[in-house]
Amino acid sequence: MLFIDLIAQGLVQGSIYALVALGLTLVYGLLRILHVAHAALFTLGGYIGVLVTNQFDSLGLAMVVAILVSGFAGVLMYRLCYEPILHRPPFVALIASIGLFIASEEIFRIAFGAYGMSYKNPPLQAQVVIGFLSFKQAELLVMIGGALIIGVLALLQSKTRLGIACQATVTDPQMAESFGIDLKKVRYVNFFIGSGLAGMAGVMVALLNNLVEPTMGSVPSYKALAIIVLGGLGSVPGTLMAAMTLGVVESFGTIYLGKLLDRNAIAFAFLILVLMVRPQGLFARK
Amino acid sequence: MEYEISLVTAAGISVLFALSLNLITGFCGQISLGHAAFFGIGAYCSAMLCKAGMPFLLTLPFAMLLAGGVGVVVGLASLRVRADFLAITTMGVGFLFVGVVRQQDVLGGEMGISGIPDTGFSKLAFMTLTLVLCVAAALFSQYIRRSWMGQVFNAIAEDEDTTRVLGIDVPRFKLAAFAMGTALAGLAGALYANNLKFISPDSFGFIESMTVLSMVVIGGIGSVLGVTAAAVVLSLLPSMFTFIGDYKLLVYGGLLFLMMRFSPDGVTGAVNRLMAKGKR
Numbered sequence: 001m002l003f004i005d006l007i008a009q010g011l012v013q014g015s016i017y018a019l020v021a022l023g024l025t026l027v028y029g030l031l032r033i034l035h036v037a038h039a040a041l042f043t044l045g046g047y048i049g050v051l052v053t054n055q056f057d058s059l060g061l062a063m064v065v066a067i068l069v070s071g072f073a074g075v076l077m078y079r080l081c082y083e084p085i086l087h088r089p090p091f092v093a094l095i096a097s098i099g100l101f102i103a104s105e106e107i108f109r110i111a112f113g114a115y116g117m118s119y120k121n122p123p124l125q126a127q128v129v130i131g132f133l134s135f136k137q138a139e140l141l142v143m144i145g146g147a148l149i150i151g152v153l154a155l156l157q158s159k160t161r162l163g164i165a166c167q168a169t170v171t172d173p174q175m176a177e178s179f180g181i182d183l184k185k186v187r188y189v190n191f192f193i194g195s196g197l198a199g200m201a202g203v204m205v206a207l208l209n210n211l212v213e214p215t216m217g218s219v220p221s222y223k224a225l226a227i228i229v230l231g232g233l234g235s236v237p238g239t240l241m242a243a244m245t246l247g248v249v250e251s252f253g254t255i256y257l258g259k260l261l262d263r264n265a266i267a268f269a270f271l272i273l274v275l276m277v278r279p280q281g282l283f284a285r286k
Numbered sequence: 287m288e289y290e291i292s293l294v295t296a297a298g299i300s301v302l303f304a305l306s307l308n309l310i311t312g313f314c315g316q317i318s319l320g321h322a323a324f325f326g327i328g329a330y331c332s333a334m335l336c337k338a339g340m341p342f343l344l345t346l347p348f349a350m351l352l353a354g355g356v357g358v359v360v361g362l363a364s365l366r367v368r369a370d371f372l373a374i375t376t377m378g379v380g381f382l383f384v385g386v387v388r389q390q391d392v393l394g395g396e397m398g399i400s401g402i403p404d405t406g407f408s409k410l411a412f413m414t415l416t417l418v419l420c421v422a423a424a425l426f427s428q429y430i431r432r433s434w435m436g437q438v439f440n441a442i443a444e445d446e447d448t449t450r451v452l453g454i455d456v457p458r459f460k461l462a463a464f465a466m467g468t469a470l471a472g473l474a475g476a477l478y479a480n481n482l483k484f485i486s487p488d489s490f491g492f493i494e495s496m497t498v499l500s501m502v503v504i505g506g507i508g509s510v511l512g513v514t515a516a517a518v519v520l521s522l523l524p525s526m527f528t529f530i531g532d533y534k535l536l537v538y539g540g541l542l543f544l545m546m547r548f549s550p551d552g553v554t555g556a557v558n559r560l561m562a563k564g565k566r
Contacts, residue, residue: 032370034370034373034374081543081547084547085546085547085550088550089550090369090370091317091369091373092546092550093546094317094370094373095499095500095503095542095546096542096543096546096547098319098496098499098539098542099500099538099539099540099541099542099543099544099545099546100539100543101539102493102496102535102536102538102539102542103535103536103539103540103542103543104539105535105539106533106535106536106539107536110533110536218492222377222381222492225374225377226374226378229370229371229374233370233371258389259389260386260389261382261385261386261389262384262385262388262389263385264381264384264385265381265382265384265385265386265388265389266385267381268377268378268379268381268382268385269378269382269385271374271375271378272363272375272378272379272382275363275366275367275371275375276363276366279366279367279371
């Protein structure tokens with residue numbers, strides 16, 4: 001029983017990782033930037049979720065607002081911060097992004113206090129029993145909502161004009177441009193979608209823990225980096241697999257290796273191990 | 287005077303730490319986001335040995351050796367993965383170090399190690415020792431930069447593949463950079479532990495890795511003088527302007543971002559550009 005329970009917990013955690021990492025992968029695939037500040041949008045989403053829910057008592061509204069605001073904030077971030085330094089060597093954008101992330105964590109702390117905020121009456125906390133497993137409603141929302149969103153996105157990407165334009169741009173930006181694809185538009189759309197997803201993940205994590213705090217983004221941000229590397233940098237299916245794998249590895253690891261390593265260390269030990277054996281990532285095509 | 291001495295000592299340790307990362311990231315172009323781990327290894331090694339009764343000065347070589355040894359192992363990773371992958375791997379090493387130390391009761395776990403025995407040095411003597419080591423490290427860096435090895439480092443940083451094609455044994459030089467850089471970080475860590483008499487895993491986390499990276503970046507990647515100056519200014523900033531204290535990370539983060547956004551080659555680059563403009 002413990003075995004299946006651990007897998008289930010791992011999958012819940014993995015869904016969150018997947019939502020955060022997906023946006024990161026979209027950005028990496030397009031721009032080859034390790035976008036650490038992505039997690040700032042995750043935190044932003046979490047805060048908006050709590051603020052709006054407490055104000056208007058509607059989780060649905062909170063979700064929509066969080067996705068929209070995080071999405072636009074992401075586009076703004078790209079426009080103001082990344083676009084001007086795209087032609088520089090990659091570490092420039094990486095370090096700029098880390099700086100941006102540290103600064104934004106501090107802004108959250110200064111604006112909303114170091115101790116974080118919670119829902120006044122947290123929604124979706126009831127337990128649901130499925131077979132012999134029991135979940136919180138919020139956990140189910142995370143898993144099902146996550147899977148649904150990712151499925152819809154995959155469909156959009158392969159069926160719509162814009163989705164195909166995105167794929168073309170990832171594969172070969174120059175060729176895509178010469179076929180008349182507006183690179184700028186594709187990049188904006190990608191940043192919007194990726195950042196919106198991060199915002200949504202923020203709301204969901206806030207639901208799971210019933211807490212938002214300034215530092216809530218740091219662990220997902222570094223984990224998400226580990227995940228996109230495991231997934232082979234820029235590959236969407238690889239990222240999803242890697243997110244789920246990492247979620248499960250962590251939940252087993254904390255039980256069996258908890259005495260030796262803490263949760264983060266388990267994730268990164270796994271990452272380093274994989275990279276040494278397969279430097280191109282777990283699910284990358286050769 | 288007490289206060290000034292402790293400030294100068296702390297700044298000196300920062301300089302040493304920043305110069306150590308400069309050898310790896312500045313000279314050899316290998317980005318490291320987990321450098322605080324080696325600082326930590328040096329600190330823990332020296333602290334444990336001191337508590338076991340070894341004289342302080344004798345622990346320094348051991349701290350360097352252990353940090354450098356682990357550094358070579360991580361350096362081996364840099365042979366497998368490059369650029370972005372390496373950045374993430376080194377970040378992982380940082381988290382791994384903190385995670386391991388946290389769970390080991392032998393190393394004091396969450397609580398860290400306190401009550402590290404007296405070094406036998408007066409405050410003033412300890413400061414002098416730190417400064418002497420700083421000057422030595424700076425001179426050593428300059429020497430390396432001018433040497434054949436420094437030229438190769440530069441070539442690797444500029445274009446690894448071409449360097450390889452020229453028949454240069456790139457892996458050997460990369461490992462050398464990691465060995466030297468991490469050993470120096472271990473030395474800085476040992477000084478840090480004996481200066482504060484207390485260490486805990488939190489002092490060697492990701493934020494510290496980022497702080498030291500920002501010193502190197504803001505100083506101007508690769509420039510010994512620039513990095514030294516940036517390390518002094520950034521480590522003194524919070525104590526000089528106490529009102530910054532609470533916003534220290536905001537200032538670091540903001541500086542890091544603005545620097546990369548407007549002058550990716552750091553203050554040194556900005557100064558050079560201004561000079562070039564003045565001459566015209």
